[in-house]
Amino acid sequence: MRVVVPYRVSDPKTRLAPVLDAEERVAFSRAMLDDVLAAVRGTDHAPEVLATEPLDAELPDPVAVDARPLTDAVNAVLAAAKEPVAVVAADLALATPAALERLFDADGEVVLAPGRGGGTNALLARHPEFRVDYHGASYRDHRSACEAVGARAATVDSYRLGTDVDEPADLVEVLLHGEGAASEWLRDRGFTLAVNGGRVGVRREGE
Amino acid sequence: MRVVVPYRVSDPKTRLAPVLDAEERVAFSRAMLDDVLAAVRGTDHAPEVLATEPLDAELPDPVAVDARPLTDAVNAVLAAAKEPVAVVAADLALATPAALERLFDADGEVVLAPGRGGGTNALLARHPEFRVDYHGASYRDHRSACEAVGARAATVDSYRLGTDVDEPADLVEVLLHGEGAASEWLRDRGFTLAVNGGRVGVRREGE
Numbered sequence: 001m002r003v004v005v006p007y008r009v010s011d012p013k014t015r016l017a018p019v020l021d022a023e024e025r026v027a028f029s030r031a032m033l034d035d036v037l038a039a040v041r042g043t044d045h046a047p048e049v050l051a052t053e054p055l056d057a058e059l060p061d062p063v064a065v066d067a068r069p070l071t072d073a074v075n076a077v078l079a080a081a082k083e084p085v086a087v088v089a090a091d092l093a094l095a096t097p098a099a100l101e102r103l104f105d106a107d108g109e110v111v112l113a114p115g116r117g118g119g120t121n122a123l124l125a126r127h128p129e130f131r132v133d134y135h136g137a138s139y140r141d142h143r144s145a146c147e148a149v150g151a152r153a154a155t156v157d158s159y160r161l162g163t164d165v166d167e168p169a170d171l172v173e174v175l176l177h178g179e180g181a182a183s184e185w186l187r188d189r190g191f192t193l194a195v196n197g198g199r200v201g202v203r204r205e206g207e
Numbered sequence: 208m209r210v211v212v213p214y215r216v217s218d219p220k221t222r223l224a225p226v227l228d229a230e231e232r233v234a235f236s237r238a239m240l241d242d243v244l245a246a247v248r249g250t251d252h253a254p255e256v257l258a259t260e261p262l263d264a265e266l267p268d269p270v271a272v273d274a275r276p277l278t279d280a281v282n283a284v285l286a287a288a289k290e291p292v293a294v295v296a297a298d299l300a301l302a303t304p305a306a307l308e309r310l311f312d313a314d315g316e317v318v319l320a321p322g323r324g325g326g327t328n329a330l331l332a333r334h335p336e337f338r339v340d341y342h343g344a345s346y347r348d349h350r351s352a353c354e355a356v357g358a359r360a361a362t363v364d365s366y367r368l369g370t371d372v373d374e375p376a377d378l379v380e381v382l383l384h385g386e387g388a389a390s391e392w393l394r395d396r397g398f399t400l401a402v403n404g405g406r407v408g409v410r411r412e413g414e
Contacts, residue, residue, distance in 0.1 A: 098364070099364055102364075113366075114366060114383070114384065116323075116380075116406065117376065117379055117406025117407050117408075118379060118383055118400065118402075118406060118407035119406065136402040136407065137383070137400055137402050137407045139383060140383060140400070157305070157306055157309075157365050157366050157367050158364050158365070158366055159320075159321060159364050159365055159366050159368075159369035160364050161366075162366035162369065166406070167406075169324065172324055172325060173323075176321070176325055176344070176346060176347060177321065193325065193344055193347070195325075195343040195344050199323065199324025199325060199326065199373070199374075200324050200325035200326075200343065200344045201324075
């Protein structure tokens, strides 16, 4: 099985702009990538990075570059693969080896880890004809895609894999449940939990 | 083991007021309760409702009334219990028997199912001294409470149990992943997914 981690190099995580400037978003996004790669390495599998352009830092893992949009780049990998392929988003800052193993070990010709707001945060494709479409409500669309090619779909019920980090409110999850570089990065930059009524938010020192 | 489902009868789900009027919030909250109770019944356990006031409708499950705030009412149950107690929020519209069984079967003297934004959506207390505090970042506080009484804490990693329904964006999760009365209720009232950029939202017919 191959485990591919798509990674957008330039201008990542634009929806975090209200709380992080452009340079910080690059660094934070990179910290999350490091956490995801470490979690994959903690399973029996080796990650491969699928980056939109060359990385400016060395990684212990192979990096392939494909400048096309995410959907096209992942589908090129799926079309060429001779074995099962897992695709794990680079912003799953809560991912652990145990959570990923549940994905990798699940039955099903296509296994989906749904993300908040209709996304597909991770998947495992064992069916040769399955292709991804990350636009819109991709979880629903991926289930339809399974039906269209006759692939038996399954879902992995994981809070850790279901939590992608796109918006300021998601930083709460990293602070509370993250165990790696991304949560450390946030703490180093002065982020702490802000407890008011309702759901907990984040605040930054001096703000 | 007892399984207690706390339920607020009057003026529930106030944060859904932007999309549901007061009467609708009562009905939707009740549909979610029905789903949670059905999910518990689908395990080897029988649910008990812990309501803030008498319900105006018959339920097949026992209903206890305690008008005190949630934390006090739950702690009274924990203090009186001679056996392990699970506490499952009434707004887990994605709960399934399989997800609940993972909570009920997990090791640990206190097992926590974290919810979005720092909450504790479900827990299982096997330690006689553990008490809850649902204010603020309860997941973090419950972990501290375990340390304070020397209870071995564990976490169950479940997207379904991690998804409580408080805010309009949460309705997306019910429409996408719900399989019971709550998702049917939303569909009957004209709610559908609204697919734009980023995370998927909801829209209502005629709006």
